Amino acid sequence: MREADDEGPEDGLGSGGDGAAVVRFDQVGLRYDLGPEIFRDIAFTLDAGSFHFLTGSSGAGKSSLLGLCYLALRPTRGAVTLFGRDVTRAPRTVLPRLRRRMGVVFQDFRLINHLSAMDNVALPLRVAGVPESDIRHHVPELLAWVGLADHLDARPPTLSGGQKQRVAIARAVINRPDLLLADEPTGNVDDRIATRLLHLFEELNKMGTTVLIATHNEQLVRRFPHPRLHLDAGGLTCLPPLPATDPAPAAAAGPQRPRAGQRPV
Numbered sequence: 166m167r168e169a170d171d172e173g174p175e176d177g178l179g180s181g182g183d184g185a186a187v188v189r190f191d192q193v194g195l196r197y198d199l200g201p202e203i204f205r206d207i208a209f210t211l212d213a214g215s216f217h218f219l220t221g222s223s224g225a226g227k228s229s230l231l232g233l234c235y236l237a238l239r240p241t242r243g244a245v246t247l248f249g250r251d252v253t254r255a256p257r258t259v260l261p262r263l264r265r266r267m268g269v270v271f272q273d274f275r276l277i278n279h280l281s282a283m284d285n286v287a288l289p290l291r292v293a294g295v296p297e298s299d300i301r302h303h304v305p306e307l308l309a310w311v312g313l314a315d316h317l318d319a320r321p322p323t324l325s326g327g328q329k330q331r332v333a334i335a336r337a338v339i340n341r342p343d344l345l346l347a348d349e350p351t352g353n354v355d356d357r358i359a360t361r362l363l364h365l366f367e368e369l370n371k372m373g374t375t376v377l378i379a380t381h382n383e384q385l386v387r388r389f390p391h392p393r394l395h396l397d398a399g400g401l402t403c404l405p406p407l408p409a410t411d412p413a414p415a416a417a418a419g420p421q422r423p424r425a426g427q428r429p430v
């Protein structure tokens with residue numbers, strides 16, 4: 166993991182900020198074009214190593230907030246700080262470097278259709294220059310953990326929605342990012358697999374990744390005791406974990422899961 170301050174002013178990023186905050190929003194507002202303001206004065210901090218759910222009804226702005234975090238969107242007002250740097254007006258040239266520190270699971274997956282599941286997941290490792298022998302070892306292991314051992318060579322158009330989603334998750338976590346942003350990552354899978362995926366996120370979190378997961382799945386939110394950022398009517402409230410109901414089903418069945426202290430792959 167890199168330190169929060171390993172990029173200097175020459176990066177075109179603003180300086181300053183709390184070194185322990187991976188994400189900080191200060192009085193952020195957002196509107197699309199000439200539409201209404203969908204966020205008003207949103208303020209929150211994700212400390213390094215924290216795990217939060219992002220909740221709110223459909224249209225409350227969960228995807229938009231994640232888009233602000235990975236700088237696909239810029240705030241109309243206020244300030245966004247990432248990894249201790251003010252990135253509110255950071256030039257586009259710094260985006261690839263910032264995004265290499267993030268794993269993002271998009272609601273629409275954004276897989277590369279002409280590449281196999283194996284090659285889609287291997288992509289961040291190849292970009293990072295990881296030796297091919299390591300890739301051949303780690304990628305199948307992770308795909309097996311998400312239940313896709315028999316689909317390594319499958320191309321996305323031949324996969325179901327839930328299978329594509331799991332490839333997208335594997336791609337997002339394979340290089341153990343500093344920050345994981347996931348938009349409805351369990352929206353297309355059954356309860357057992359959803360629980361398994363949440364355990365994967367928790368293992369990643371134990372290794373230091375800061376995690377933010379947008380979800381509608383209240384049952385899942387109740388099973389995993391993490392605080393919530395809740396969006397409602399343009400505002401954001403930080404809420405404690407929901408009280409637990411039923412325990413999470415065992416995630417033990419299936420391939421051995423990655424453990425804290427090891428690479429997740």
Ligand SMILES: Nc1ncnc2c1ncn2[C@@H]1O[C@H](COP(=O)(O)OP(=O)(O)OP(=O)(O)O)[C@@H](O)[C@H]1O
Binds near residue numbers: 229230
């Ligand atoms: N590209 C866009 N142009 C204009 N308005 C948009 C755009 N994307 C989102 N919006 C509006 O912003 C608001 C928040 O949308 P967003 O997709 O962030 O909500 P969400 O909470 O992720 O919804 P869902 O749970 O249904 O995915 C909605 O009113 C939506 O219509």
